[in-house]
Amino acid sequence: MTAAAFSASVLGLELRDLPWRRTRDPWAVLVSELMLQQTQVARVAERWPAWLAAYPDPTACAQAPTADIIRSWSGLGYNRRALNLHRAAQLMVEVHGGRVPNTLDELLALPGIGPYTARAVLAFAYEVPVGVLDTNAGRVLARGVAGRPLGWREAQTLADGLVPAGQAWRWNQAVLDLGARWCRARGPECEACPARSACAWAGAGRPPPDPAQGTAAASAGQSTFAGSDRQGRGRLLRHLGTHGPAPAGQLAAVAGWPEDGARALRVAAGLVGEGLARWTPEGHLALPQ
Numbered sequence: 076m077t078a079a080a081f082s083a084s085v086l087g088l089e090l091r092d093l094p095w096r097r098t099r100d101p102w103a104v105l106v107s108e109l110m111l112q113q114t115q116v117a118r119v120a121e122r123w124p125a126w127l128a129a130y131p132d133p134t135a136c137a138q139a140p141t142a143d144i145i146r147s148w149s150g151l152g153y154n155r156r157a158l159n160l161h162r163a164a165q166l167m168v169e170v171h172g173g174r175v176p177n178t179l180d181e182l183l184a185l186p187g188i189g190p191y192t193a194r195a196v197l198a199f200a201y202e203v204p205v206g207v208l209d210t211n212a213g214r215v216l217a218r219g220v221a222g223r224p225l226g227w228r229e230a231q232t233l234a235d236g237l238v239p240a241g242q243a244w245r246w247n248q249a250v251l252d253l254g255a256r257w258c259r260a261r262g263p264e265c266e267a268c269p270a271r272s273a274c275a276w277a278g279a280g281r282p283p284p285d286p287a288q289g290t291a292a293a294s295a296g297q298s299t300f301a302g303s304d305r306q307g308r309g310r311l312l313r314h315l316g317t318h319g320p321a322p323a324g325q326l327a328a329v330a331g332w333p334e335d336g337a338r339a340l341r342v343a344a345g346l347v348g349e350g351l352a353r354w355t356p357e358g359h360l361a362l363p364q
């Protein structure tokens with residue numbers, strides 16, 4: 076099997092119809108990618124249109140109070156993304172004339188934008204021929220093209236080199252879809268996979284070990300949410316956004332750990348340290364001004 080044959084079968088894939096696949100607007104693409112990083116597709120599909128209606132471009136986001144941005148992110152989790160997006164929007168206004176930059180270096184210089192997100196914006200908004208490498212894509216390339224585990228740098232080089240001319244958007248969306256729908260981490264559905272006839276690993280009879288294991292971009296899933304600090308952080312921020320400032324003595328109950336005031340204060344201090352919250356002069360925890 077060749078990489079070219081694999082590419083051809085991937086390009087023939089019928090893509091899922093997702094709302095952010097109907098736009099090439101760089102700001103809309105960036106927002107969708109940041110939301111999708113750690114939030115389920117269905118939840119993002121529900122929240123993305125309203126969020127964009129409220130903040131349709133970097134300038135609208137940059138001009139909004141930080142508290143409004145954090146409030147608008149409630150329910151999406153990992154609120155730090157909202158703070159980074161707000162800061163990135165302010166930099167886009169200050170440095171890039173209110174536009175989402177279109178080079179890798181400029182995108183990587185913005186807060187909260189890593190190699191995956193930067194390449195996603197380049198490929199999905201600007202049709203720049205770069206490989207968008209995340210867990211799904213890394214797994215697909217390791218199994219389908221290399222037939223062996225890939226280090227991160229090797230996977231990125233391979234991904235960049237595989238993008239067919241003029242098809243950056245379609246190719247990368249198709250690779251991500253293949254990984255999400257058939258080439259799953261546990262139990263790839265090779266029999267039904269549209270790329271099976273050109274897949275290196277399937278063609279070799281799927282010898283162990285699975286190439287996805289040990290592939291750098293194919294990282295482990297998220298840690299358990301229930302009972303985690305993340306859950307408490309989310310509860311605190313949601314409460315501040317809905318009810319306003321909360322006295323320090325109430326934080327344990329709000330966070331869901333009524334017996335563990337020390338933990339609630341530690342988590343609150345973390346939010347303050349990250350700029351997601353502040354202490355008022357009265358000693359209440361509040362959203363930033």
Ligand code: SF4
Binds near residue numbers: 265
């Ligand atoms: S044939 Fe199997 S291993 Fe190969 S790309 Fe499809 S799902 Fe993945």
